[in-house]
Amino acid sequence: MLAACTTQTQTIETQSPLRALPILQDYDVSAQTGFVPYPQPLARLPQAYYQPWEEIMDHLNSLMASRQLRARIDTMPQLTISHLETYPERQRAYTILCFMAHSYVWGAGLDIAQSIPASLAVPWQAISDVIDIPPVLTYASNDLWNWKLKDPNGPYDIENLSTLTTMTGTSDEDWFDIVSVAVEVAGGSALQPLLDAMQAVRDDDLTTVTQNLNRALSHLQKVGKLLEVFYWRIRKFLAGSENLASLGLPNGLEYKGVNNNERKHLMGATAGQSSLFPALDLIFGIEHYQTSEPTRQNNTNSTSLTTQKTPNALLLKMKGFMPGPHRAFLDHLAQVANLRSYVLSKSADSDPSLAVTDLVTAYDACLHQIKLFRDTHIQIVTRYILTQAKRGPPEGWEDYRVKTEQTVPAAITQAPAAAAAAAAAGSSQEPEEPAIQGTGGSDLMPFLKTNRDETNASKVQQVSAKK
Template sequence: MLVAEGSSVAATSSSGPRALPVLSDYDISSHTGFTPYPAPLARLTQGYYQPWEEIMDQLNDLVDSRQLRARMPLLGVGRLETPLEQKRAYSLLSIMAHSYVWGSGLDIAQSIPEQLAIPWQAVADIIDIPPVLTYASSNVWNWKLIDPNGPHSLENLTVLANMTGSLDEDWFVIISVIVEIEGGAAIQPLLEAMQAARADDLDKLILNLRVAQLQLEKVGKLLARMFEKCDPAVFYWKIRKFLAGSENAAELGLPNGLVYKGVNGDERKHLMGATAGQSSLFPALDIIFGVEHFNPPSPSSSSLASGSAKPIKKAPNALLLKMKQYMPKHHRDFLDHLKEVANLRAYILSKKQTAASLEELPEMVQEAISLFDNCVHQIKLFRDTHIQIVTRYILTQAKRGPPAGWEDYRVKVGSSPEPATNEKEEANQDDKVKGTGGSELMPFLKTNRDETNQTKLISLAK
């Protein structure tokens, strides 16, 4: 790192603008980003919680034999003394609960037993995150280093828990984790670039944007490695259902949400499932680079706009705001702080506007513009790759139907659509396919990608 974490970022006069965030204040690492450094807690060591850990050791067998509820004691969460212990408990309870709901053949559980539901709700309240499998519990807090003294590299990562027993699931998780680690390592240099913008220090700004660009170049390439060891059919027909929540889940077998026994009088909840949209990394990058995401225009607002000289004010994307509530609280707070102080795009744009053409600008300003746009372009390329993965792993699989012998999985992930009769109908079907968070996938992803591209300061390669 170019400077010690937070060393210059926090140095702001009390009478001036708010200081830039210090990563350690928000449970973020300059080395591993939004994932714990050096790694999440692998096990709860207190004897009181060993029944939970022993169940995790045998999770697949207990789910297959339908013995999970019988083996599960009702434990309190008051002995979880540290944030790492609380995250571990939340993660293992989330994984156990989703294994219980989705893992027992075609008989989808309509309620979660109190042995799971009560402590799950309690620890979720402590760390201020919903009691459902989230991206944090399934990915961000669900990995370890194979060699504890080794690097944070793809080859040295493995998962702590697996709901299907498949190596494909392991690969699916660790690809997400390495993207978080490598992309997260760009956050500190970007904060330093923001500090440089405050100081009108183009040298330092350029230096840090170069570092960030190198990190962002890695993430799309790493995401593309998903294809190496995660089979699309295995993902869609065997893994994906475990990630689903209880919101908009009628097709999956939960038409009325999910009852949490012993919680607020057997409360029925409708919650999103785990989805990459709950990652804090890319919302942070969007804020830093000034990428804005809006609600798609409704037919009524479009017609009003066409008949009025007054532009219709765009509203922030409601789905992204909703997903934010499924992120860890410290990370939500970091995004709020970041939004208050983001200045990179405005600063570089102000430099760009000092000349009539790009060629007339000083070389350093030209380089700053180029670096900014190249960073944005890397985020756009990542989103291109994500769309390709969704197409191959979800849309194509939904059209094909389950492989021979896997017909019993059809009910668990939703019925395959009827064959389209023309290209327009096929496109409409693609637009209606939902993600594990319950949202329509392709329009959402394509709009995010296009809004990213529109943030560039000059027209670059598309």
């Protein structure tokens, strides 16, 4: 699922009022589909030279099922990336190599490969250097660049989207990935109206700011509606090579032929590497800080997360796993974001006009949609990750085993199923959950809940009420 993620915003005082607003196309961002390619990613490399890669991808699931994938990759010719001519071709090559590498490592039950052969590692490192993204399965390769339109002339709706490749060949994995793509498309189409709103702020055109916020709202409302048998089969393939001793990679992963057979420790694919929500957080001025451990308050039995005014280190780390152009887009946004300061300044009047009231209402409505998405994401994580961790793998799934005695803490297996019941009943109550990490290395529930709460606290009407 799309994780609730952001990057740290810059304060208004450090922004340069002279820098032009970003143009989406300059950063490989589409006005129609946001951070996913438009009209759609390249489905196959056209050069015959790369057919050894594509042929493996054609039979990836069956090669894994028959335990022939590693032998096939071990004898694969070591190709260069010099024949890749366009950026979509480079995206496709990176995606292919990510899928082959993670299938090679994780695709044989408990026999976890500790290294990958030079025929795979060398071109993987080379293409990663060219497109400025680490050589590990990322959200970009697993989701952004791994989908197609079932009907090329049809709409960009979830019913018309399908993955190009999955690790398991299951409809579950296809659904999991396509929901993320659909969220990206729905949310990404709000970016241009929001940039138009930022331009209207520069022009001090209050009416146009409000109109564009309402345009963005119509897109953001679609996002939450898109999140309404992931854990044991699919989740391990998304793991990287960092802090994974419990899953069978105690020393990272060796990339043969790369920097004297370098061992890398890299986080795996997580929707926290999406650029969509960081962009929205920057535009709306939602700030996220490092959270501390739960602490006792005033000699009572209650606990709460306290915050420090330091950037969230995990969120900043995730930014390094985004495509280079998308990172540059976020950096540009951080320098020109002006929407929150404008709305706050207009709402400061003790007797605001109807136009100002409409402005604040539209701004807060957009924030509320982001908050609702994060609410739903917490419920989904509770149902599909925490609950599955408590239960253990289903009988007969030995082929997809993980070392559950190490990866599932005792607190998980002993905890009551209150959170799952609350999620199933649609309850807003959120009982405390024991710590469990996401594929990106986050302590899931405190991470998600804090991001959600900070989003809600950014509503202007709440800020005004506290004064």
